[in-house]
Amino acid sequence: MIFSKKLLALLALVPALAFANEGGYPLDKAPDRSHNMAALQNGAKLFVNYCLNCHNASAMRYNRLRDLGLTEEQIKNNLLFTGEKVGEMMTTAMPAKDAKVWFGTVPPDLSVITRAKATPSNTGSDYIYTYLRTFYKDENRPTGFNNMVLPNAAMPHVLWELQGVQAAKFEEVEDPHEHGKKVHKFAGFEQVSKGTMTKLEYDTAVADIVGYMEWMAEPAAQKRKQLGVWVLIFMSIFATLAWRLNASYWKEVK
Template sequence: MKLLKKMIAVLAIAPALAMANSGTFPLDRAPDRATDIPALQNGAKLFVNYCLNCHSASAMRYNRLKDIGLTDEQIKQNLLFTGEKVGDLMKTTLAPKDAKEWFGAVPPDLSVIARAKASGDGTGADWIYTYLRTYYKDDTRPTGWNNMVFPNVGMPHVLWELQGTRTVKMVEESDPHDESKKVHKFAGFETVKPGTMSKIEYDNAVGDLVAYLQWMGEPAQSTRKRLGGWVILFLASLATLAWRLNASYWKEVK
């Protein structure tokens, strides 16, 4: 019952979370790696190392990672760090009170975040993929970081060591609605300090993480789609049989 309440709470705040990106920053298309097992495994590793410190995924158990090719031993050796068991739920050790004090709000549960972030601008995967790649240094913010997709975000850039430190470049242009006014337009990022990954490597890593978040939102998605195809084929065959049987019956009546 507690788990059900948490999932309902996440879904209830989903519209508000999606509206957080009320700006016009364009979303990049996230790579489709739903069936790429190595990518999903790497995404799971990134999730446990960088996301699970503050966020929970209380609808997911560690042993469900066996669905993406990991064994119990691999899970124990590589993804369990604080005494959890393979059958435990993915929960953070961060106390809600501390989280609220440090970040201003309790970090949301990420079990279905890829589905919650879906909007008219693109899929939830597109939103997360762009969001994790558009952080920049902003000393006016309490955390020292800001984001182009989610302006004034409270979450710091947890992947900054991988991506490096960047600032935004802005250019001044005339307001298209009033030429007497000037507006500042985004003109790209400028690297201040390189990270441990190149741009391509970082984009690939984020793509793997996003793929895992998508998978985690519905681990049975591939099975559902595969079974759906067979069900449609069965129904089509049944409909054809019924149609021919109906024609045969009416032929006798005539």
């Protein structure tokens, strides 16, 4: 399987994921991909093709993808495009200095973005999953797109070829806080042009990307959880034995 890398560097303007959504657009629950290796592999492919053009993941090495079931040969042949070595960090080819000059800011590192954007009410994965699916056409924006989760987002819709172009529909309703005043209320999306994927396929692809980003934030999470279960079992057995030993000891004392 050969992955073709999209040259979207000029589109990924930036710090797209530096956002917060308290009291804004309702977030959709990101599907759980933690136990789906095929989905995580696909997410890694999409991440390398569409995200690493402008964003770094400097806390992750390519060879760590072996934990997802990929061999070094597969990583080398399918995920390395500009002469990187399998043991190197996942970094963008775009110099930070140039990004600062061209776009006015340096794209944020995505290594732990899902953990960094988590809130008490929502996970960072929910945020990114909803964010990547709610871009809509807006001719008033420099990139031609806006976003429901992050209004006036600086980042363009880098996945528009996959999703296609959608428009946001708004309707005028009574302002609940001020009598007689009308406000615009979001009334859904309308597909303007088709992408290379259906809606279901695109939602699945985004879920895979987010699943990979969540895995990337803590590759050892599953092992940590499994180890935690065994530790709890051991502690339970030890506590039971200690309790019985204590009871037996004081029985003899009496």
